[in-house]
Amino acid sequence: MKETLGFIGLGIMGKPMAKNLINAGYKLIVLDVNPGPVKELVEMGAVAASTPAGIAGSVSKIITMLPDGPEVEEVVLGAGGIIENAGLNTALIDMSSISPTVTHKIAASLKEKEAQALDAPVSGGEPGAIKGELAIMVGGPETLFNEMKPVFDVLGKSAVLVGDTGAGQTTKLVNQILVGIHIEAMGEAFLLASKAGVDCMKVFQAIKGGLAGSNVLNAKVPLLLDRNFKPGFKIRLHQKDLKNALEASETLGLDLKVTRIVQEMIGALVDRGNGDDDHGGIVQELEYRNKTEIM
Numbered sequence: 001m002k003e004t005l006g007f008i009g010l011g012i013m014g015k016p017m018a019k020n021l022i023n024a025g026y027k028l029i030v031l032d033v034n035p036g037p038v039k040e041l042v043e044m045g046a047v048a049a050s051t052p053a054g055i056a057g058s059v060s061k062i063i064t065m066l067p068d069g070p071e072v073e074e075v076v077l078g079a080g081g082i083i084e085n086a087g088l089n090t091a092l093i094d095m096s097s098i099s100p101t102v103t104h105k106i107a108a109s110l111k112e113k114e115a116q117a118l119d120a121p122v123s124g125g126e127p128g129a130i131k132g133e134l135a136i137m138v139g140g141p142e143t144l145f146n147e148m149k150p151v152f153d154v155l156g157k158s159a160v161l162v163g164d165t166g167a168g169q170t171t172k173l174v175n176q177i178l179v180g181i182h183i184e185a186m187g188e189a190f191l192l193a194s195k196a197g198v199d200c201m202k203v204f205q206a207i208k209g210g211l212a213g214s215n216v217l218n219a220k221v222p223l224l225l226d227r228n229f230k231p232g233f234k235i236r237l238h239q240k241d242l243k244n245a246l247e248a249s250e251t252l253g254l255d256l257k258v259t260r261i262v263q264e265m266i267g268a269l270v271d272r273g274n275g276d277d278d279h280g281g282i283v284q285e286l287e288y289r290n291k292t293e294i295m
């Protein structure tokens with residue numbers, strides 16, 4: 001019989017991930033600030049908890065899927081947090097995308113209670129979470145990674161132990177830099193095609209099998225041409241990730257100019273009220289600046 005897991009954070013990503021675990025035979029104790037998804041999971045057989053500490057007192061392995069570092073800190077280290085009942089057998093698997101600095105702080109605090117932690121952020125957005133096809137980037141102890149591998153296999157199509165604590169979060173920052181710049185480049189390229197009067201879908205079909213083809217184009221071009229910016233991963237969350245990437249780069253003495261440009265574009269979109277659009281909607285800033293819509 002499969003073990004019972006804690007799962008905290010049932011948002012766009014967390015809810016389908018939790019559902020996949022239940023469907024795979026895992027028992028879950030769940031918690032979220034919104035009652036709706038908790039009720040939905042309880043109807044599938046999960047048990048609702050009232051505090052993170054309560055979950056830590058009932059199970060040994062707890063998954064968190066939260067918006068950013070402050071939320072993870074509050075859930076783990078705050079009043080009623082996981083750390084209140086953490087001990088030798090406790091393992092935090094934080095699948096949120098947060099700053100590596102915060103990851104190190106949380107892991108160090110848990111270590112004082114003889115507990116362990118993995119940072120295991122994901123890529124794939126809502127579609128990947130629903131299908132159980134996420135790419136999972138993991139930092140932390142190899143023994144704990146091996147214990148969690150069957151769980152990761154339910155949630156994703158790949159799970160790679162990149163290195164020690166914080167390595168998973170650093171890898172996610174690398175991922176988000178690449179995706180953000182790629183979407184901006186997609187916008188520039190298809191803006192050119194559209195303005196020149198060339199059929200953008202045919203352009204996509206012509207290039208997708210070549211060196212310029214990518215998962216980003218495959219996922220985002222059809223949505224762009226349908227003007228579908230329903231969030232699979234929100235622009236404001238990508239803004240958070242690039243903020244963390246730029247902060248990390250500055251700590252290391254790096255100047256990531258193009259990442260900074262994309263972050264400025266995202267900031268302009270958020271200021272105009274587009275922060276809850278899908279991050280494929282980053283191209284809308286290019287359209288705004290050029291007074292031309294990609295068609």
